[in-house]
Amino acid sequence: MRAHSAWSVLAVAALLALSSQAHAAVSVFGTPETVECFEKADAGSSDTKACDDALKNSDLLDRDRSSTLVNRGIIYNNARKMNLALADFAAALAMNPNIAEAYLNRGNSKFLQGKLDEAIADYTHALDLKIDRASAAYYDRALAYVAQNRLKEAKADLEAALAEEADFKDAKDELAVVNATLASNAKAPSAAPTPR
Numbered sequence: 001m002r003a004h005s006a007w008s009v010l011a012v013a014a015l016l017a018l019s020s021q022a023h024a025a026v027s028v029f030g031t032p033e034t035v036e037c038f039e040k041a042d043a044g045s046s047d048t049k050a051c052d053d054a055l056k057n058s059d060l061l062d063r064d065r066s067s068t069l070v071n072r073g074i075i076y077n078n079a080r081k082m083n084l085a086l087a088d089f090a091a092a093l094a095m096n097p098n099i100a101e102a103y104l105n106r107g108n109s110k111f112l113q114g115k116l117d118e119a120i121a122d123y124t125h126a127l128d129l130k131i132d133r134a135s136a137a138y139y140d141r142a143l144a145y146v147a148q149n150r151l152k153e154a155k156a157d158l159e160a161a162l163a164e165e166a167d168f169k170d171a172k173d174e175l176a177v178v179n180a181t182l183a184s185n186a187k188a189p190s191a192a193p194t195p196r
Helices: 002-018 031-041 049-055 060-079 082-095 098-112 116-128 134-147 151-162 169-187
Strands: none
Touching: 031 049, 031 060, 049 060, 060 082, 060 098, 060 134, 060 151, 082 151, 098 134, 116 134, 134 169, 151 169
C-alpha cells in the first residue's frame, strides 16, 4: 500500500508539471483574440482574458468557438479551476463531439480531481479520435495508470508515447522509473506463509 501512495504522489506531481507541457491546445485562425487565446493555452498561461474576449464575439465561427472553449479550458486547468475547465470542455464537445483535444484536456481535469478511471476513458477516447499529439495522450494515460499502480499498462503507454515522439523527455524519465520499479518488484521475494 505504501508504494501505491508514493506512486500516486509522483504521478500527481508529474501531471501537475505536465498540465502546462503535454496538453494539446487547438490551433485557431480566427480573430486576433482567438489566436492569442491559443497562444496563452499553448504557453501554459492562467490568463483567460483573450479567450473571454474572443467568446464574446457573436460572429465567431462554430469551429473557432469550440476550439477557443478548449483552449480556455486548458488555461482553467493551468489555474486549477477544474469545474470551469470541465464546463468549457463540455460546451466544446456539445458543439463538436469529435474534438480529440477536448477529451485529452478533460482527462487532465479528471486526473487532477482524482477521477482516474474517467481520466483514462477520456485519454483513450482522444487516442481513438486520432489526436494529433498522441504522445501526450499516451503519457497522460500512463500517469493515470501509475497512480493506480498499473505499471505494466503505464510502461506500454510510455513506450507508445516515445514511439510517437522519441525526444519526449518526461516520458523517458517516467519510463525509467517505471522500469526500475517493475524490476525491483520482480526481484522482491514473495511472501512465504509463516509457520504456526
